Amino acid sequence: MNLREARQIAARLHESTIVAYHGSDVPIRRFDRDKTAMGIFWFSENRGAVERGDRANVTKWLITARLDVGKKIAGWDEYDKLGLYELEQQFDSVRLDDDWIIFDPSRIRVLKTERIK
Secondary structure, eight states, X not given: OOHHHHHHHHHHHTOSEEEEEEEESSOOSSOOGGGSSSSOEEEESXXXXXXXXXXXXXXXXXXXXXXEOOSOEEXXXXXXXXXXXXXXXXXXXXXXXXXXXXXXXXXXXXXXXXEOO
């Protein structure tokens, strides 16, 4: 990684909103905690991985969303040590490489839903 790339990554880490992708077997216009298996929402900044189905078992729809990831962001260290309840109580979101866990659906703004398969 060169200095320019490092600065771009550092700048992105200080932003509180990002664009990320979610794969689903149904189109989604609004995220609802009651419709998730664990009450959390997984997103990836890697659109290609979501389109290929690398991030979900069934991906027929690609949802593009703007995420408010907040200021308190957990990483791998916290994810490995804490349970989801503790993570949600202490952090706004979790970043695991290109992937994100969002706890609060009000932090998700759907920008586009498109069929991919």
